[in-house]
Amino acid sequence: MKTPLLVFNENGIYCEAAGVYLDPWRPVDKAIITHGHADHSRWGHKKYITHVSNVPIIKHRLGDINVSGRTYGETFTINNVTFSFHPAGHIIGSSQIRVEYKGEVWVFTGDYKLEDDGISVPYEPVKCNTFITECTFGLPAFKWIPQSEVFSDINSWWAANRAEGKTSVLFGYSLGKAQRLLKYLDTSIGEIYTHGAIENMTNVIRPMISFPDTTLITRDTTKEMLRGNIVIAPPSAHGSTWIRKMVPYVTASASGWMTFRGARRRRAIDKGFVLSDHCDWQGLLTAIQETGAEKIISTHGYTDIFSKYLRELGFDARTEKTQYEGELAELETKKENEEVL
Amino acid sequence: MKRFAQLIKQLDSTNKTNIKVDALASYFENAPDTDKVWTIAILSHRRPPRPINTTLLRTWASELANIPLWLFEESYHIVGDLAETIALVAPPSEKSTEKSLTQYLEEIIALKQKDDAQKKEYLLENLKKLEYYERFVFTKLITGSFRIGVSQKLMTRALAKATQIDEDLLAYKLMGNWDPNTVSFHDLILEENASDFLSKPYPFYLAYAIEDEVSDLGVVSDWSIEHKWDGIRAQVIIRNGEIFIWSRGEELVTDKYPEFHQLVEILPDGTVIDGEILPYSEGKIGTFNDLQTRIGRKTVSKALLAKTPVILKAYDLLEWEGKDIRSTPFSQRRGLLEKLYKVTGHSKHNSTSSKNIPLHLSENMYFTSWEEVAEERTKSREKQSEGLMIKRKDATYQVGRKKGDWWKWKVDPLTIDAVLTYAMRGHGRRSNLFTDYTFALWDTAQSELVTFAKAYSGLTDTEFRKVDAWIKKNTVERFGPVRSVTPQLVFEIAFEGIALSKRHKSGIATRFPRILRWRQDKKIEEANTLDDLKAMIPSVTQ
Numbered sequence: 001m002k003t004p005l006l007v008f009n010e011n012g013i014y015c016e017a018a019g020v021y022l023d024p025w026r027p028v029d030k031a032i033i034t035h036g037h038a039d040h041s042r043w044g045h046k047k048y049i050t051h052v053s054n055v056p057i058i059k060h061r062l063g064d065i066n067v068s069g070r071t072y073g074e075t076f077t078i079n080n081v082t083f084s085f086h087p088a089g090h091i092i093g094s095s096q097i098r099v100e101y102k103g104e105v106w107v108f109t110g111d112y113k114l115e116d117d118g119i120s121v122p123y124e125p126v127k128c129n130t131f132i133t134e135c136t137f138g139l140p141a142f143k144w145i146p147q148s149e150v151f152s153d154i155n156s157w158w159a160a161n162r163a164e165g166k167t168s169v170l171f172g173y174s175l176g177k178a179q180r181l182l183k184y185l186d187t188s189i190g191e192i193y194t195h196g197a198i199e200n201m202t203n204v205i206r207p208m209i210s211f212p213d214t215t216l217i218t219r220d221t222t223k224e225m226l227r228g229n230i231v232i233a234p235p236s237a238h239g240s241t242w243i244r245k246m247v248p249y250v251t252a253s254a255s256g257w258m259t260f261r262g263a264r265r266r267r268a269i270d271k272g273f274v275l276s277d278h279c280d281w282q283g284l285l286t287a288i289q290e291t292g293a294e295k296i297i298s299t300h301g302y303t304d305i306f307s308k309y310l311r312e313l314g315f316d317a318r319t320e321k322t323q324y325e326g327e328l329a330e331l332e333t334k335k336e337n338e339e340v341l
Numbered sequence: 342m343k344r345f346a347q348l349i350k351q352l353d354s355t356n357k358t359n360i361k362v363d364a365l366a367s368y369f370e371n372a373p374d375t376d377k378v379w380t381i382a383i384l385s386h387r388r389p390p391r392p393i394n395t396t397l398l399r400t401w402a403s404e405l406a407n408i409p410l411w412l413f414e415e416s417y418h419i420v421g422d423l424a425e426t427i428a429l430v431a432p433p434s435e436k437s438t439e440k441s442l443t444q445y446l447e448e449i450i451a452l453k454q455k456d457d458a459q460k461k462e463y464l465l466e467n468l469k470k471l472e473y474y475e476r477f478v479f480t481k482l483i484t485g486s487f488r489i490g491v492s493q494k495l496m497t498r499a500l501a502k503a504t505q506i507d508e509d510l511l512a513y514k515l516m517g518n519w520d521p522n523t524v525s526f527h528d529l530i531l532e533e534n535a536s537d538f539l540s541k542p543y544p545f546y547l548a549y550a551i552e553d554e555v556s557d558l559g560v561v562s563d564w565s566i567e568h569k570w571d572g573i574r575a576q577v578i579i580r581n582g583e584i585f586i587w588s589r590g591e592e593l594v595t596d597k598y599p600e601f602h603q604l605v606e607i608l609p610d611g612t613v614i615d616g617e618i619l620p621y622s623e624g625k626i627g628t629f630n631d632l633q634t635r636i637g638r639k640t641v642s643k644a645l646l647a648k649t650p651v652i653l654k655a656y657d658l659l660e661w662e663g664k665d666i667r668s669t670p671f672s673q674r675r676g677l678l679e680k681l682y683k684v685t686g687h688s689k690h691n692s693t694s695s696k697n698i699p700l701h702l703s704e705n706m707y708f709t710s711w712e713e714v715a716e717e718r719t720k721s722r723e724k725q726s727e728g729l730m731i732k733r734k735d736a737t738y739q740v741g742r743k744k745g746d747w748w749k750w751k752v753d754p755l756t757i758d759a760v761l762t763y764a765m766r767g768h769g770r771r772s773n774l775f776t777d778y779t780f781a782l783w784d785t786a787q788s789e790l791v792t793f794a795k796a797y798s799g800l801t802d803t804e805f806r807k808v809d810a811w812i813k814k815n816t817v818e819r820f821g822p823v824r825s826v827t828p829q830l831v832f833e834i835a836f837e838g839i840a841l842s843k844r845h846k847s848g849i850a851t852r853f854p855r856i857l858r859w860r861q862d863k864k865i866e867e868a869n870t871l872d873d874l875k876a877m878i879p880s881v882t883q
Binding site for chain 2: 140141257259263266271302308
């Protein structure tokens with residue numbers, strides 16, 4: 001039996017024919033990167049290849065690295081293996097990686113979602129033989145509602161808090177979710193304040209996407225200035241001394257995990273908005289159908305359950321262990337987020 | 342139903358008690374009376390009997406969601422709440438309904454008598470026309486349990502706010518047996534001289550645990566000390582020639598303890614005693630484990646009565662000659678109790694010299710220094726008590742858990758180092774997180790690990806997250822919601838009591854085991870053995 005085009009080894013997803021890794025979790029010579037989140041673009045590779053929009057983001061996170069940018073659909077060849085990036089719709093710059101060798105096509109999704117969020121280039125299905133997919137929310141309990149409805153809820157929540165003289169604190173991952181929240185906040189309600197991690201990341205992205213004005217919270221920001229306004233903060237800020245000076249405030253988290261009542265209660269957050277940058281259950285099934293792939297490999301999320309269901313549907317489906325975390329970073333407090341920023 | 346679902350959604354949207362109270366109070370001000378009564382009933386754990394068993398419920402819900410049953414089950418394990426899972430996997434509603442909460446509850450009560458086909462039709466039809474929160478509430482009502490982070494105390498506080506009636510009085514009105522199907526809001530809450538107080542117990546007064554130095558309580562002579570008995574807290578009510586026995590969980594348990602029925606002949610009418618039901622035979626108090634055999638039984642066989650007889654260890658008198666005496670000082674109530682105890686035929690203040698009357702007095706002890714109190718506490722285990730109760734002599738009998746006048750000073754728990762072997766996902770706020778653990782100890786040969794206890798509490802949220810992540814990476818096998826894990830982590834397990842048990846694989850039952858700390862410094866070879874555990878069992882001869 002010939003070696004598969006992509007294999008999963010201790011360093012990451014490896015293409016032996018080209019001698020490159022996709023989103024490796026250990027330092028390697030050459031890495032092709034789907035997007036800028038810390039579990040996909042890690043420190044220590046000698047060379048990074050990624051979509052152009054990711055270049056400033058990854059440089060911001062990892063400092064002075066050797067990185068080259070490509071555009072969507074542009075092909076490049078390494079040892080006769082052809083690679084190209086295709087929109088994944090997860091966050092700005094997020095890409096699926098298409099790998100073609102001797103007529104066989106594999107696609108690795110990284111993280112993705114089907115809904116057009118108005119910031120990232122919308123997901124495009126890519127025909128392939130083998131589809132390596134995430135399944136962070138691969139359970140029928142997850143069903144997203146259109147983001148327009150979620151943002152209408154978020155803005156009503158903000159307005160109601162303002163009417164009560166309270167500061168609204170909204171948690172979202174500093175790369176991706178924070179900008180998606182920012183983009184759709186109704187600035188007629190009040191002003192938007194940000195945590196440093198979010199302000200810095202947003203400034204990196206501002207040249208590519210327009211966002212409402214934000215004010216960085218500094219030592220001089222008083223609770224009177226914040227009152228009635230909204231603060232966007234990373235999840236790890238919850239319960240910190242930084243946030244305590246905002247009293248009276250109300251907290252909310254925007255994440256796919258907020259589907260579960262328990263997840264919100266466990267973190268002692270007042271309000272949960274179900275908003276995710278990953279596929280919901282139906283989204284995953286639709287994406288798989290559209291690729292036409294016979295073989296499906298699930299990398300992170302409820303992989304065993306999802307693969308079992310796919311096998312019942314007639315796919316050749318299996319699970320591979322990786323070190324990707326999906327939206328976990330948004331559910332549980334992760335320090336990494338702050339350390340790199 | 343819309344109004345009630347909206348209330349639950351509001352309660353779910355905040356972690357702040359005051360906002361919850363406001364939302365509930367506003368509901369009590371505006372909802373129709375019958376809905377109010379049902380809401381009070383539901384939030385005080387008076388729910389209609391479950392009309393559909395959960396196996397059918399799961400099967401039908403998976404059909405509605407068009408997913409295989411195993412996938413529904415997996416989702417349920419992860420979501421951690423059946424009603425929530427059903428509400429999540431059900432397709433979005435097509436229609437809507439204006440049916441009230443009361444209507445729904447009447448239908449759910451009637452549903453119990455219907456056949457399976459009718460039950461299924463009813464369930465699916467209603468799930469299709471309810472919005473997410475309505476579906477959740479509807480299914481919660483059907484599954485029975487309704488724990489949603491609102492305590493009875495919080496509900497009572499909101500009701501007090503809405504009606505301007507004293508909270509303690511409301512708590513009393515809500516005690517005991519009343520049927521939300523027949524009682525009106527007026528009779529239950531507003532009526533000043535509620536006629537049906539005959540069987541009603543008084544709200545129990547609960548103690549706080551001593552946190553700091555016991556000597557901080559001040560002068561020792563202000564306090565009365567007694568042992569903290571490890572049984573079932575109960576109120577025995579004698580009124581109108583009838584006896585009623587209530588457990589602290591507001592369960593009427595009169596029929597479970599026939600030993601006490603003779604008290605009707607002995608105690609005068611208009612008497613309410615607060616005490617502890619304890620197993621007692623051959624002049625000795627048994628362990629809580631002995632009592633377990635009595636708790637679960639609705640009807641008690643003669644054999645069981647003979648094997649595990651019980652007594653009431655009386656420690657307080659709440660009603661005397663038909664009068665509520667809770668506002669008189671403890672020392673006076675105690676004096677009356679002792680007087681009463683004498684007339685029952687006991688000659689001395691000695692609880693061991695009973696004439697087969699299952700009423701004993703919990704001995705009050707007076708000390709001249711806190712050191713003496715501490716000394717007495719060390720004798721707790723041999724006296725089959727959990728520690729000491731410290732009661733202020735001039736304190737009134739209060740409602741619920743109140744700080745200041747009643748303190749419990751438990752003995753330090755026993756502890757042992759055990760190995761984590763299995764983990765299960767938690768429920769409620771711990772859903773989707775592995776927080777329910779099984780622990781094992783080494784057998785004599787130190788070659789095999791034997792399960793000895795399960796524990797669910799004791800770690801911080803941060804520690805739980807760490808252990809959860811570890812479990813996900815170190816799973817050996819999956820059995821539905823349970824995972825076996827590589828034996829590697831050692832935890833110090835604390836427990837209150839210990840006894841031999843035939844019902845446990847290890848042969849030993851521990852009382853209230855919980856995690857004391859994660860011993861990251863220990864390897865599994867350093868965990869304790871079952872023999873170490875056995876050595877902790879107090880010797881039978883005292």
